[in-house]
Amino acid sequence: MNDLNKANEINSSQDGVSGHVPELLGRNIAPLGEIIEAYPIRAGVSADRKYKVHFYGYDGAYLLRLFDETALAFKRSEFEALHRMQAMTVHCSRPIAMGRWETEGTYFLLVSYIDGADAQRTLPTSPKPQQLRVGMQAGEELSRISCYPAPEGMESWSNRYIRRTQQELDVLKSKGITSCGVEAATAKIRSSANLTATRPSVFLHGSFQPANLIVHGGRLAGVVGFGGFDWGDPLYEFARLGLYSRGVSTLFCTGQILGYHGGQEPDSEFWELYALYAASGAVSLLAQTSENENSELTTAIEWVDRLAKDHEGFSNVRPSWFAAL
The missing domain is CATH 3.90.1200.10 (Aminoglycoside phosphotransferase (APH), C-terminal lobe)
Known part of the structure; x- marks a missing residue:
């Protein structure tokens, strides 16, 4: 995907949120626990499957990204970079968790969701x-x-x-x-x-x-x-x-x-x-x-x-x- 297309896309993690995703409800992700609300984010060009999710007992929303194993090494680097950005007081999504999803060959990245x-x-x-x-x-x-x-x-x-x-x-x-x-x-x-x-x-x-x-x-x-x-x-x-x-x-x-x-x-x-x-x-x-x-x-x-x-x-x-x- 070239940068001209990126410039013409609505931000992938903030818009295009649509109806519920029942299959995600009740799933548990440590350390936050059970997902009680999940909405797909359809905007953007990333190959990741993206969802705006809420957890039982926690205020605010989170961004859940599901991706294939081929992207794992790069996602780990991105996860570490977000940790470093937090340490430098950059206003960005807070990295929460990363790991293997229940589906074979699929992994997840969970970060805080920025409203706006x-x-x-x-x-x-x-x-x-x-x-x-x-x-x-x-x-x-x-x-x-x-x-x-x-x-x-x-x-x-x-x-x-x-x-x-x-x-x-x-x-x-x-x-x-x-x-x-x-x-x-x-x-x-x-x-x-x-x-x-x-x-x-x-x-x-x-x-x-x-x-x-x-x-x-x-x-x-x-x-x-x-x-x-x-x-x-x-x-x-x-x-x-x-x-x-x-x-x-x-x-x-x-x-x-x-x-x-x-x-x-x-x-x-x-x-x-x-x-x-x-x-x-x-x-x-x-x-x-x-x-x-x-x-x-x-x-x-x-x-x-x-x-x-x-x-x-x-x-x-x-x-x-x-x-x-």
């Missing part, structure tokens, strides 16, 4: 001060997420970044995908990739955008969607900002940047890397979308051209919308 609606749907109609506030809160959360260092012995971020980006550029060339925005992004990558040489590697959420941010009562309630996590430069999390989030709310985007930097405008080093990673995000989007329907590829190219225009063909590292407070 995803920011992708709520921000466009929210008051402007709220859009900025949610963005700043998102930036603060992102700064805490990046405090989780990568495992020792991991290959350098620069090597991984350059190899992956070259592979994506090769895809674009082989498919003949081009536009003014594509050419500008490619040139930016070629001229600035050396900036990654000394950059650190930390935990990356992997899809930090409004669709994975839950808003409740006009404030950011939590971050979801950790299933696509990775390791790399913490500023690489901003690669999607000018593509996906920008189309939802430029005030949110401005707020995220300011919130990440403690309310202050960032320095020139940030902007240089921001522009590089924005160009990289554009190339990634097009490479991922290259096998999709023509309409999706057309939309992706339009997003990339808009991104390049925001940066005046990447002659400016700071996007034009940032000053629009």
Whole structure:
């Protein structure tokens, strides 16, 4: 599933809840005990079977995910990451339990359920001060997420970044995908990739955008969607900002940047890397979308051209919308 599809999906753990699931009632999951209410969550693109569940004697809801054994190792890593996020006071689902389900070859992951609606749907109609506030809160959360260092012995971020980006550029060339925005992004990558040489590697959420941010009562309630996590430069999390989030709310985007930097405008080093990673995000989007329907590829190219225009063909590292407070 490519990121363009993800950006167009309703958040998978917050919407699409429908009628009861009788076969789950009475099932026991330690340490919470017996399930007394269970509703399937049909929205989203994950292969997991997802349910909003309630347990006897406990207030609040929980998210139950059932998945195949082939995903077990990755889910264990995600479960551990959520524990680390809790220790860093990141507002996200609290990991409760993980183990083998009653059906052979099936496993479960149980986390707390975050009430609210995803920011992708709520921000466009929210008051402007709220859009900025949610963005700043998102930036603060992102700064805490990046405090989780990568495992020792991991290959350098620069090597991984350059190899992956070259592979994506090769895809674009082989498919003949081009536009003014594509050419500008490619040139930016070629001229600035050396900036990654000394950059650190930390935990990356992997899809930090409004669709994975839950808003409740006009404030950011939590971050979801950790299933696509990775390791790399913490500023690489901003690669999607000018593509996906920008189309939802430029005030949110401005707020995220300011919130990440403690309310202050960032320095020139940030902007240089921001522009590089924005160009990289554009190339990634097009490479991922290259096998999709023509309409999706057309939309992706339009997003990339808009991104390049925001940066005046990447002659400016700071996007034009940032000053629009």
